[in-house]
Amino acid sequence: MGRYIIRRLLQAILLLFLLSLGMFLLLHLMPGGPVGVLFNPRQSGAVKAAITKQFGLDQPLIIQYFRWLGSALVGNFGYSFADYQPVLRIIGQRFPATLELFTYALLFALILAITLGMISAVRQGSITDYTLTSLSYFGISMPIFLFGLFAQYIFGVWLHWLPTSGTQTYGYTFDAFGQYLDHLSHLVLPMLVLSLTFIAGWSRYMRSSMIEVLKQDYIRTARAKGVGPVSLLIRHALRNAVIPLITVVALNFGQIAGGAAITEGIFGWPGMGSLFLASLDARDYPVLLAMLLLGAVLVIMFNLIADILYAVVDPRIRYS
């Protein structure tokens, strides 16, 4: 087990190195790359020379990459083109909001997907099952940005139930509890929107995995020994049925991150997704590169966790 993890870690590091090199070259070689942002025709020759020297643009690209990588490894991702703040500090400021949205959306999506998937599996072929299947088609086919806009209009503009953007209501003073409730009400729509696509996909997955498990001999044995239906489902079947779902969730991480960026953009949630979209508009390459790398690190890490988790919870899998 230890050796397996170490080998996977080494592979992950190699993959990450290749990815960072690829992304760096891609961004710098593209028409309108950093060079296109830093220079403009009104700058004098001296200014251009100074900028070239400051950003090391006179060096070959590969040298530039290793300089960037060297400082990135000690936590220095350079300075934002937009406001000259250190990249890491800007990203750090936005992290808590994203973490909050992410946690609530993920928990909500998991709980709902597992519950709905189980109901579908147990009542396989019933009207409930068909309804849930049809609904999941809608969920899978609905792009996140559209669902966000529709939800904004229906719940915010039309029904006046929920706020449509930001994290709090301005111009009101609340007590501590009221402020928390106000904040939660701002969270509801982005959370719903971000989790919808994943609920649809994951509940389908949970359904088929649960159906597989319910066919197994040990379930029949447990039933024969007199285990009640609820205990049978929760304590015996659910445990094994959830394993494949967890790996799928981990593997979907890249998509969740993309979805979060879109959701944050639409609901004005001041997290890393909004930062990402703003940096895109400003073509703030140091920030974008750092966020892409962070995304890649997380995707690879979650893949690794999925593999290890799979091996840990399912003793039949060998590490070879």
Next chain:
Amino acid sequence: MDRSEQLSATQEEVEPFLELTPELVQQRRSQGRIIFDRFMRNRAAIVGAVFLVLLFLVCFVGPLIIRSDPNALNFSAASQGPSFKYLFGTDSLGRDELARVMAGGQVSLLVGLSSMVMAIIFGVGIGAFAGYFGGIVDNLLMRFTDVALAVPLYLLLFVLSAAITDHSPRTVIILIAAFGWTSVSRLVRGEFLTLREREFVLAARTIGAGNLRLMFRHILPNAAGPIIVSATLLVGTNIILESVLSYFNFGIAPPAASWGNLVGDGHDYFFSAPWLVFIPGLFIFLTALSFNLVGDGLRDALDPYMTER
């Protein structure tokens, strides 16, 4: 009595039994007919297919009937709700939204279809070589797709399309295709890995078929089912990708219309003219839904292990 006489004699005896009655003809169906029949039994897939046919008619034939310039400004008729004159209303510059939805549909469908074709060609090529030759080629190609899969796709797609300032349909098609081929190549590789061990491949090799001929004339047709299914689903995915990009102004650039940038334009007047968001939005959603329904219908119809109900 020599052998040929013997044969003709038996043939004559057997002949009456082989006479094809209409009932027998009905039971003998070609492979294509079986698949078609199975597909026709899936009501959801039919609805999806019919919607897609209507959609193509509306987008490509519609503009020939309703001759309304999608880019003509008419400020005296700006921001009108849906009416008989303007079926989908007008936008803030008085452009006919119906004409724009039709023109945008052409772009969106074209981008979705052609990026699918590109992704399939690239994915099938890579997957075929990896699955057929195995060994080092397979290892290299699969590590390459590993790297491509580890990138947070959406984020990189956003960055690339924001950086490339040329927002023509061609650029968007290439970008989207560059992100769609990885799943196709994995699928094709898997199919080729199992198919290359089958007897018919050995038979073809024995009579002297070369590698390329084996790959593309003998193995590929046997892997057609899953490829067709994933191609169908990919069109829906690509149309969604295009609309997300265009919505955030990183895709098709105005004044050219696409469903995505129509939603983006409409968003500025969301509260006063919600139809400008809802109408193109519904088109995106229903198109993606239809491609998903048809894709799943094809999956069931093309699966030889699927029992006839």
